[in-house]
Amino acid sequence: MLRNKLFLGLLVGLLFVTVVTGWAAAESGPAYIIIADVVRGTQNATGPSCVLNNVFKLGEQVVFRADVYDATTGQLLDQQDIERLGLKVEAQVDGVGTFPLRYGPHPKEQPQVNFWSGAWQIPGVFKTGYFAWSIVVTDKQGRKAVYQPVGSRRPQMSGSWLVIEKR
Numbered sequence: 001m002l003r004n005k006l007f008l009g010l011l012v013g014l015l016f017v018t019v020v021t022g023w024a025a026a027e028s029g030p031a032y033i034i035i036a037d038v039v040r041g042t043q044n045a046t047g048p049s050c051v052l053n054n055v056f057k058l059g060e061q062v063v064f065r066a067d068v069y070d071a072t073t074g075q076l077l078d079q080q081d082i083e084r085l086g087l088k089v090e091a092q093v094d095g096v097g098t099f100p101l102r103y104g105p106h107p108k109e110q111p112q113v114n115f116w117s118g119a120w121q122i123p124g125v126f127k128t129g130y131f132a133w134s135i136v137v138t139d140k141q142g143r144k145a146v147y148q149p150v151g152s153r154r155p156q157m158s159g160s161w162l163v164i165e166k167r
Helices: 002-027 079-085
Strands: 032-040 055-057 061-070 088-093 097-106 113-121 129-138 144-147 161-165
Touching: 032 129, 032 144, 061 088, 061 097, 061 129, 088 113
Parallel strands: 055 161
Antiparallel strands: 032 061, 061 113, 088 097, 088 129, 097 113, 129 144, 129 161
């Protein structure tokens, strides 16, 4: 009888630890989901602007765009959420730098939608090659989420890196 009580107590304790550990892991999961892309900007464009692109010429403008969602609810964050959470969103280009994104309406004409955007003007004299990029979201509590395009873990995979070429 005592052996059964000990076994039952051990089983209940193990179940409790499993539930608490699972809850803690869920609480420490990602706070945000990011969906992002890059398009050609209007400055010094060698082709259509605001079109999905990953191949740019020296002097062109790379525009990073992103939507940020609450990972728990799946809801797209709006201006009120952004202010309440103290969100900061930036694009990072490996070996180049960090570029802030701002939340606001796009395009200039109606109808408009709000999303994050920011640009990098590639210098006219700059190195050519492949550059990994990502979007990083940080809130005032220090929670962080990182978006990396599909294939970014594989160097020079088509569509996932910024390719910079001579004009």
